Amino acid sequence: MIQFERFQLANGLRVIVHEDDSTPMAVLDVLYDVGARDEDPHKTGFAHLFEHLMFGGSVNISDFETPLQLAGGENNAYTTNDLTNYYIQLPAENIETAFWLESDRMLSLAFSEKSLEVQRKVVCEEFKEHYINKPYGDAWFKMRELAYKTHPYRWMTIGKELSHIEDAQLSDVKQFFFKHYRPVNAILVVAGNVKTAQIRQLAEKWFGDIPAGEKYDRQLPQEPVQKEARKLEVRAEVPLDALYKCYHMAARTEQGYYVAELITEVLGGGGSSRLHQVLIKEKKLFSQIECYHTGSSDKGLLIIEGKLIKGVKMTDADKAVEEELEKIKTQAIDEKELAKVKNKTESAILFEDMSVMNRANSLAIYELLGDANMMNTELGRYQAITATEILETSKQLFDPANSNTLYYYSNN
Amino acid sequence: MVNRTIAPKIKDAVEFELKLPPYRKHTLRNGVEVFAIDLGSLDTLMINWVFYAGNCYEEKNLVAAAANSLIKNGTSKHNAFAINEHFEYYGSYFNRSSNHETADLTLHCLSKHVSELLPMVSEILTDSVYPEEELSIYKKNKQQHLQVSLKKSEFVASRLIDAYLFGKEHPYGRYSSLEDYAGLERRELQDYYRKYYQQGRCLIFVAGKLPPGILEELEKNFGSLPLRPHQDEAAVINHPIVPATQKKYTIQNDPNGVQGSIRIARNFPNRHHPDFQKMQVLNNVFGGFFGSRLMDNIREDKGYTYGIYSYLMNGKQESALMISTEAGKEVAPATIEEVYKEMQLLREEPIEEEELQMARNYMIGTILGDLDGPFQVAGRWKNLLLNGLDERYFYESIRVAKTIGPAELQELANKYLVAEDFFELTVI
Numbered sequence: 001m002i003q004f005e006r007f008q009l010a011n012g013l014r015v016i017v018h019e020d021d022s023t024p025m026a027v028l029d030v031l032y033d034v035g036a037r038d039e040d041p042h043k044t045g046f047a048h049l050f051e052h053l054m055f056g057g058s059v060n061i062s063d064f065e066t067p068l069q070l071a072g073g074e075n076n077a078y079t080t081n082d083l084t085n086y087y088i089q090l091p092a093e094n095i096e097t098a099f100w101l102e103s104d105r106m107l108s109l110a111f112s113e114k115s116l117e118v119q120r121k122v123v124c125e126e127f128k129e130h131y132i133n134k135p136y137g138d139a140w141f142k143m144r145e146l147a148y149k150t151h152p153y154r155w156m157t158i159g160k161e162l163s164h165i166e167d168a169q170l171s172d173v174k175q176f177f178f179k180h181y182r183p184v185n186a187i188l189v190v191a192g193n194v195k196t197a198q199i200r201q202l203a204e205k206w207f208g209d210i211p212a213g214e215k216y217d218r219q220l221p222q223e224p225v226q227k228e229a230r231k232l233e234v235r236a237e238v239p240l241d242a243l244y245k246c247y248h249m250a251a252r253t254e255q256g257y258y259v260a261e262l263i264t265e266v267l268g269g270g271g272s273s274r275l276h277q278v279l280i281k282e283k284k285l286f287s288q289i290e291c292y293h294t295g296s297s298d299k300g301l302l303i304i305e306g307k308l309i310k311g312v313k314m315t316d317a318d319k320a321v322e323e324e325l326e327k328i329k330t331q332a333i334d335e336k337e338l339a340k341v342k343n344k345t346e347s348a349i350l351f352e353d354m355s356v357m358n359r360a361n362s363l364a365i366y367e368l369l370g371d372a373n374m375m376n377t378e379l380g381r382y383q384a385i386t387a388t389e390i391l392e393t394s395k396q397l398f399d400p401a402n403s404n405t406l407y408y409y410s411n412n
Numbered sequence: 413m414v415n416r417t418i419a420p421k422i423k424d425a426v427e428f429e430l431k432l433p434p435y436r437k438h439t440l441r442n443g444v445e446v447f448a449i450d451l452g453s454l455d456t457l458m459i460n461w462v463f464y465a466g467n468c469y470e471e472k473n474l475v476a477a478a479a480n481s482l483i484k485n486g487t488s489k490h491n492a493f494a495i496n497e498h499f500e501y502y503g504s505y506f507n508r509s510s511n512h513e514t515a516d517l518t519l520h521c522l523s524k525h526v527s528e529l530l531p532m533v534s535e536i537l538t539d540s541v542y543p544e545e546e547l548s549i550y551k552k553n554k555q556q557h558l559q560v561s562l563k564k565s566e567f568v569a570s571r572l573i574d575a576y577l578f579g580k581e582h583p584y585g586r587y588s589s590l591e592d593y594a595g596l597e598r599r600e601l602q603d604y605y606r607k608y609y610q611q612g613r614c615l616i617f618v619a620g621k622l623p624p625g626i627l628e629e630l631e632k633n634f635g636s637l638p639l640r641p642h643q644d645e646a647a648v649i650n651h652p653i654v655p656a657t658q659k660k661y662t663i664q665n666d667p668n669g670v671q672g673s674i675r676i677a678r679n680f681p682n683r684h685h686p687d688f689q690k691m692q693v694l695n696n697v698f699g700g701f702f703g704s705r706l707m708d709n710i711r712e713d714k715g716y717t718y719g720i721y722s723y724l725m726n727g728k729q730e731s732a733l734m735i736s737t738e739a740g741k742e743v744a745p746a747t748i749e750e751v752y753k754e755m756q757l758l759r760e761e762p763i764e765e766e767e768l769q770m771a772r773n774y775m776i777g778t779i780l781g782d783l784d785g786p787f788q789v790a791g792r793w794k795n796l797l798l799n800g801l802d803e804r805y806f807y808e809s810i811r812v813a814k815t816i817g818p819a820e821l822q823e824l825a826n827k828y829l830v831a832e833d834f835f836e837l838t839v840i
Contacts, residue, residue: 022452022453023784024428024780024784025780025781025784059416060416060417061416065702065703066703066770067419069701069703069770069771069774069777070422070769070770070773070774071422071425071773071777072422072425072428072773072774072776072777072778072780073774073777074701074702074774074777074778074781089781090777091423091425091777091780093422093423094420094422096420096421097419097420097422099420100416100420103416104416107416117715118711118712118713118714118715119715120715121714121715121716121740122711122715122717122718123718124740125671125715125716125717125718125738125739125740126718128670128671128738128740129671129718129738132670132671133564133565133666133669133670133671133738134563134564135560135563135564136560205414206414209413209414237563237666237668238560238563239556239559239560239562239563240556240559240560269500270496270500271492271493271496271500272493272497272500272501277493280549280553281492281493281549284552287552287553287556287557288553288556288557307556307560309552309556310556336501339501340497340500340501340503343500343501343502343503344500344503345503346503346522347456347503347504347520347521347522348503350454350455350456350522351456351520353454354452354454354456354785354787355784355785356784
């Protein structure tokens with residue numbers, strides 16, 4: 001059971017405090033309710049580029065890193081399709097330094113032309129490092145465009161193309177900041193060796209006078225239900241053929257999400273999972289196969305991806321995957337396998353909660369989803385899932401009309 | 413209104429008292445030592461079996477790694493599936509890893525399940541059979557994996573630089589090939605297993621909120637196995653280190669590559685050398701963290717890369733100072749030039765007090781954070797013990813970080829940050 005206190009400042013900033021006196025450290029986590037899904041289709045990659053600019057100096061503090069390091073702290077940030085999260089970990093005695101730094105950059109950035117110019121280049125290098133200079137690096141760009149026709153999940157967080165990042169202007173930066181980076185669209189979590197009263201006072205002192213801003217009203221075009229199977233074939237300079245299949249699944253807070261999570265465990269979680277055992281070990285069709293999902297706030301994707309053994313025909317490999325899906329659609333899983341995936345989930349949750357940083361991060365994300373206390377009720381939801389639910393959800397999920405298949409052929 | 417231009421007061425990191433929580437040592441009947449770290453509040457447990465079974469001991473390339481990886485792929489009673497299923501049924505993770513000196517088996521589990529899991533680990537350590545079928549799948553899959561990795565410039569760069577530093581025959585510099593995988597034989601793995609696992613030199617770390625009776629459980633499952641204490645025949649195999657004679661390399665790996673993987677490195681003595689801990693402070697200023705000079709100049713000022721770091725490699729016999737980055741193909745030469753410029757600056761000008769203070773505080777702050785949790789503490793102890801060190805080394809490194817001055821660091825830079833001593837490699 002994770003204990004926490006929750007309050008809200010007059011400007012709408014939601015604050016959560018989680019006390020843990022077993023650690024000498026404290027974590028300050030600020031989550032902004034904006035991700036790549038909120039971008040203009042012609043200016044993709046912006047939420048992530050913006051995250052980089054948050055380190056380029058704020059209105060009263062020209063250098064973010066030096067004072068934090070002087071206080072013995074470390075920090076980082078990440079952007080997803082759904083949200084942007086910033087976190088600082090430092091010795092608890094120095095927690096006020098984190099308040100000072102984070103509140104100033106919420107108040108206003110310095111909007112430096114130099115910082116934009118440099119970070120455009122840095123992000124372009126990041127783009128190249130992760131998506132161009134790697135075999136199969138473009139597969140996800142293609143998969144998203146195949147599976148989503150309307151919803152902004154159709155582009156990657158890094159952006160659709162390099163030119164969108166190269167063209168970013170300072171005026172875009174300012175507009176984005178004042179639209180999304182306001183207290184009313186943010187959640188602050190402080191965790192570790194701290195006291196709620198102390199955090200309440202620090203939150204008022206440093207964040208209290210920041211103008212509330214306007215609540216962002218998210219109106220995203222929803223993805224229409226997919227009616228027929230989609231297929232795409234590509235060829236590239238890669239050593240092996242690869243197969244990608246993905247299926248539309250439930251949104252993060254829907255019951256179907258929890259069931260799909262267990263389904264990915266049945267199919268691809270570990271050495272005793274079905275795809276691993278049957279397709280790698282028994283039939284020897286793949287050298288590697290995985291099943292996972294995007295964990296998205298809106299309706300996400302469940303993905304199966306694998307690399308084929310040299311010489312195996314793509315259609316045979318695909319057919320063998322289909323056969324496994326057919327099994328999970330037609331035969332209820334037995335008690336033992338169900339208990340296994342639930343036990344795995346229980347332990348994954350417990351191990352994840354070991355670090356204060358993860359706890360702070362999870363509290364912020366659950367609060368964004370509607371209630372930080374979901375952190376304490378998640379396990380119960382998984383444990384209540386029945387074999388029948390897995391069967392029913394599998395039927396919908398793996399309906400051929402809901403499938404997107406990418407044959408990624410090697411040119412060699 | 414709060415004055416935002418004034419930074420809040422901080423407690424200087426040098427004032428923090430860092431304590432390495434102690435272990436309790438217990439010796440099993442067969443002499444195997446168990447180091448127990450009883451910390452934390454959650455019912456999670458880590459047990460780590462460390463064997464002197466790294467690739468320093470192999471006579472043929474990849475045997476150590478394969479023997480480690482396939483150790484859980486079958487006993488005479490359970491096949492690979494049944495073993496995996498057993499660990500996974502209890503929500504546990506049973507991982508293997510093979511390094512240069514040592515090779516590990518690590519179990520992460522909920523404390524309530526530990527007594528169901530230890531007998532399976534014991535079975536693996538007494539009765540692993542390395543089925544031919546499993547080896548053949550392993551060979552094939554590893555070969556395929558290697559073919560994909562070889563397309564990545566960073567993978568190619570990382571293995572080549574190690575070979576330049578230590579020599580292609582040295583365990584630190586040796587790397588895999590398709591032929592080496594093809595040549596693996598079951599008999600070799602079984603022999604290696606018998607010698608280095610079944611009757612191998614072993615030590616055990618157990619960390620977490622230790623459940624009552626855990627030591628008895630370990631005694632019951634491992635105390636009567638023919639394992640040997642880790643100090644046994646303290647035969648340190650020091651293979652000859654033969655660095656390459658040529659210093660500079662450019663390799664064209666992918667005709668369509670858009671980035672160069674740059675590695676700049678020099679040999680460096682191991683942890684027992686008096687300069688090692690001092691070098692860690694200098695390295696911090698140079699390229700050890702986000703606020704370092706390399707990052708500040710090459711990423712934050714020039715935008716040549718997504719990231720650039722320098723670090724001291726973790727080798728028991730010898731270390732190396734490594735600078736590593738992926739930079740745009742066009743700016744790769746300029747990136748290398750800037751790295752040398754930063755070395756030169758450190759040689760020619762003393763580090764200013766504020767910058768040094770920042771590096772110190774950052775180091776102390778991260779150690780404080782790194783010691784947060786039982787598994788992390790166990791990791792610290794393991795690193796000390798496997799290198800033949802104890803807590804005095806830990807406290808000495810903190811003393812050095814807190815007290816070393818600019819003059820001494822400059823002297824160190826003149827000794828070690830000398831461009832001619834470095835290997836330089838770009839893989840595109």
